Amino acid sequence: xxxxxxxxxxxxxxxxxxxxxxxxxxxxxxxxxxxxxxxxxxxxxxxxxxxxxxxxxxxxxxxxxxxxxxxxxxxxxxxxxxxxxxxxxxxxxxxxxxxxxxxxxxxxxxxxxxxxxxxxxxxxxxxxxxxxxxxxxxxxxxxxxxxxxxxxxxxxxxxxxxxxxxxxxxxxxxxxxxxxxxxxxxxxxxxxxxxxxxxxxxxxxxxxxxxxxxxxxxxxxxxxxxxxxxxxxxxxxxxxxxxxxxxxxxxx
Numbered sequence: 001x002x003x004x005x006x007x008x009x010x011x012x013x014x015x016x017x018x019x020x021x022x023x024x025x026x027x028x029x030x031x032x033x034x035x036x037x038x039x040x041x042x043x044x045x046x047x048x049x050x051x052x053x054x055x056x057x058x059x060x061x062x063x064x065x066x067x068x069x070x071x072x073x074x075x076x077x078x079x080x081x082x083x084x085x086x087x088x089x090x091x092x093x094x095x096x097x098x099x100x101x102x103x104x105x106x107x108x109x110x111x112x113x114x115x116x117x118x119x120x121x122x123x124x125x126x127x128x129x130x131x132x133x134x135x136x137x138x139x140x141x142x143x144x145x146x147x148x149x150x151x152x153x154x155x156x157x158x159x160x161x162x163x164x165x166x167x168x169x170x171x172x173x174x175x176x177x178x179x180x181x182x183x184x185x186x187x188x189x190x191x192x193x194x195x196x197x198x199x200x201x202x203x204x205x206x207x208x209x210x211x212x213x214x215x216x217x218x219x220x221x222x223x224x225x226x227x228x229x230x231x232x233x234x235x236x237x238x239x240x241x242x243x244x245x246x247x248x249x250x251x252x
Contacts, residue, residue: 002066002068002069003030003032004031004067004068004164004165004196005031005065005067005165005198006029006030006065007027007028007050007053007064008063008064008065009027009062009063010024010026010028010053010062010063010064010065011024011025011027011061011062012024012046012053012058012060012061012219013061022218022219023049024046024219025218025219025220026063026220027216027219028063028221029214029221031196031198033164034195035212036197036211037197037198037211037212038198038199038200038201038208038209038212038214039051039198039199039201039216040201040202040203040213041216042202042217043202045217045218045219046218046219047200047201048169049219050200050216051198053065054165054198055167056075056080056083056088057080057084059075059080067083067165085114085161086161086163087163087164087165088163088165088167089158089159089160089163089165090158090168090169091154091155091158091168091169092169092171093169093170093173094174095150095153095154095174097142097150097153097154097157099142099143100141101141102139103129103134103138103140103156104122104125104139106153106157107153107156108121108122108124108125108160111125111161114161125160126138131159132152132153132156132159133152134149134153137149146179147174147179148179148182148183151171151174151179151183152186155183155187155190159190159195164196165197166197167200168187168197168198168199168200170200171187171199172201172203180206184206187209191211197210204233208228209227210227211226212224212227213225213226213227213232215232
């Protein structure tokens, strides 16, 4: 049985003038159903490219990406849109809530094309908002909420379609540390309930909240394993020994 998310030697190359940029360079990984995985790396590491491919917003230049056993690289735009709606729930750093709609209406949006009756859409959106502690804010507009509440509403919107994968891109980036911890707590709770969560972040202190870390540098995986293992934490850049000795000589 195939993994829920499977990269087999995935490459993504971009032409920048005369230079070819390797945003993803032969990345192979598997994420199983029910895992909580953080893909972590600094700007330019390839994590955003991986997120776009996992989220069916882009396709590999070469290699194979399978989502729930289906080869995404061979799909056209309509098929990509369909599989996104069917299997993926997105949480973004910017909440992307429509300001003129109530929370309930915002959360109902992914269900518009799901073939559900209005009453079913309404009920599922209400349940999703209750799940993130916003059952008493159904009629509120986004502007009437704090940043943390807006992010919780966007989590409810990601959940309402009952996706196979919750894909969270820097979900705490616009929040203060306390509110960010609350949002991470919700993601951990969703994972414990059996959801598959993939968290994209540049922040190591956030990445370690997941069970598994996949660390990227220069488009390649440099670590894939337990988030609590000592080697999961990035080591500080030490001054090379020659420079250190030169500095000491200069201070004598």
